[in-house]
Amino acid sequence: MKQLALEALDSAMRTGVTYADVRLVESRERDLSTKNGKPGQVSSSESAGLGIRVLAQGCWGFAATDDLSRAGVESAAALAVEIARSSALAKKRDVVLAPEEKYEAAWISPCRMDPFSVSVEEQLTLLLRIDAELRRTSGVTLAQTSMTFHRERQIFASSLGSVIDQTRTTSGAGFEAHSFRGDEIQKRSYPNSFGGQHQLKGYELIQELALLDHAARVAEEAVALHSAMQCPEGRFDLIVDGSQLALQVHESIGHPIELDRVLGSEANYAGMSFLTLDKLNTLRYASEIVNAVCDARPQHGPGLGTFLFDDEGVPAQCADIIRNGQFVGYMTSRETAAAVGQTRSNGTMRATGWSRQPLIRMTNVSLQPGAQTLDEVLGGAGNAIYMETNRSWSIDDKRYNFQFGCEIAWEIRGGKRGRMLKNPTYSGITTEFWNSCAAIANRDHWVLWGVPNCGKGQPEQVIGTGHGASPARFHDVKIGAAYAG
């Protein structure tokens, strides 16, 4: 693989470009699912290809091909250069890249149990046992389970002389119980909605999730929701669980700090950001107890955004984003770093597979754990509403006005769970919400959650991101507007 990547790089450089990089990627995936006691997906896929990115006449060109013959690679390199030169027809200024070192490295992400070595029979047997357990509860009308495993080896070679060989293995699993009754569909999921939990781990993740142990409770909650009281409308103190808060971080911290959005690159699609450049180091983003980082380093944890080098050969880093409530940092690339006075990218360029060019993407954007115990988070509010597990999410194109729905909620009275509430939603303005943060649970409750389906770019790239979070309490939040009148 390495030789082919270097040959592709040579092909590009022979055409006189000022910079080139090549990503040669081999990937493998296994997807398994069940529905109501029967197999759903039982599939595997493999893909190999190469993407060549060049700078010529001050403009980017990118071409990707599945044809890994010498002729195919040379053709792709020539096309990338032709594309870059055509870009000069509508150019304002030359692209200038922040300096970077040359690296030669090889890294394989930790994977204690190779998920592709565990038999499909064993994996399907576990899913079918969970499926059966869900359907033991009367009133469950639809049981669904799933597992997915992905391995990707990438050779990155650049005209700086870097050659970086990285292999990442991710695993994910989860299940859902649906209940239809009368004029209502209710759903509960474990350990999270939309496919469960996903991390940079092997099959050991599936074992750690103890999926079967939670099936009966989740099924019972799905059915019980029909008899629960509708979540009230009004302003209340709100406590959200870690998985929901991870998505809140993703949408209202992670996306707005993407510097390419701020600079307008995504204006036509994903949108821009309320975090205009004047906000850096001046905006009170959140209350003083809130600290957030963008951290791709392995020591942050096994996140979907963990790696050793990003997809333009910059080492993984930890960047402060919110420090004691103050907004202090963006995610940057070699092209954009100078816009915020950085002499170097903070390493967040990522691409989906071999066929797409890297963009600034979230790595692991995490809320740092707080100082409180979970009891203190629950108990400090007096009366509050506690919500768990995302059901819907929406935010405007500048990442300011948001609304989230959760699968389930409970009244909190005197720090204890009271009545169950159905159809809970909350909404607000990003900075008002984060400034109302009154308590964050400590590291004992901090989990690095995976969001496997983050979309951005044209053509769209769907990628996995990581978000550490623990349950937290927010003061005086607007609740229930989605179901009001």
Place this chain on the structure above:
Amino acid sequence: MPADVANAPLLSLEKCRQLFGAIQQAARSFGVRDVEALFAAHRGALTRFANNTIHQNVSEQDQWISVRVLFDQKTARATTNRFDADSIRSVVEQAVALTRAASPDPELLPLAHPFPIPEIPRFDSATAGESPMDRARSVAQAIRVVEQAGQTAAGFYSNGQSVEAIFNSVGVSALHSETMAQCSITAMAEDSSGWVKASAVTSSAIDTVEMARSASEKARLSRDPRKVDPGRYTVVLEPAAVLDLVGQMFGDFSATALDDQRSFLTDRLGKKLFGDNIHISDDVAHPLQAGVPFDGEGVRRRKLKLVDAGVPLEVAYSRASARKAGVEPTGHGFPVPNEIGEAPLNIVISGGSTPVEQMIASTERGILVTRFWYIREVDPFAKIMTGMTRDGTFLIEDGRVTHGLRNFRFNQGLIEMLNNVESLSPSVRASGEEAFDMVVPAMKVRDFHFTEVTQF
């Protein structure tokens, strides 16, 4: 790449037949008789611009083979993008190994028998063959229009071609090739923006200069946006707004979704649900549509009357859900095995005769919406959707567009909305970002529920 290579279809029926022969031979060597293969190939390029300059400019080419085998009432699928002999044997071997490991499904159907599939010509050599410089010229013209208005342009222009084919060991052999051009433009002024998007099988149908003028004019008209309180308003929804919002419900027009009781149509089929003026079909052969005339098992897609005079009538059936219901499959099934079943993908909402201008003229006080954004389902049975307006939201007063508005969040039930449609424009092919392209009209809707207003 020479033009005659760039604009030739990527896969032929004959090439697929040869590949399928190798797949069958490999399957037989593993003792497997029943085998199905999907073939696909794609070559596409996209020139993206922002801040009045081309900033991303990409091309990609890929192909894949997906093999499914059946034996002992079990089935599984393996996919590769390598077409050499060793890779073909390997992908068949993986499909066989997965199938051995899979659990039996007593309801699993044997392979589909051949259906006559009508050819729908949707391949345009000129569209397939557009070069990087062709795209750059189209983009440069659009940027110039927006820039001359003192605004900033962002968007993309793309062209490409794709091929999909299916073969199986009981005689199914079908192939469809298609081209597609797309363009989207956002024009941004100091405190406002305008947006437009279009797609077509032939690039000649896309006028980037005219699109740029339209986006620029919306940005000009929506400058200095006012804040209007949220509440219930009469709205005029342009086709892209209708597409992205109403498009959220068509996954529920599925027999499998009904069987799973996850569809909002559960216990509602055949009953009056929407207004008399709502008529919706699924029609892959519609002249403004695009797409493949057969499904994931090689069954011909037939036209469906999804909603007639407000009554949901028909839903899509795969072979499996059709067998369960005792009806004929409609040709909307996804590749097997899957848990979703099927869905209509070629939606045509019948239009009316009221142009958007007339909708505005007949509105005393209301809101004109260019597009919606980040639409998500709040309630699956009431079909309440939430989302935001974006890139051109206007106040209508006394029959005229009088001012741009700050954007709103809505929480709106689709059932209620489709009972409140006062008038419809003629239908057009529309493109958005939240649902696949459809043929839809603009709609004037009363009592649309905006629940919050944002700060821009």
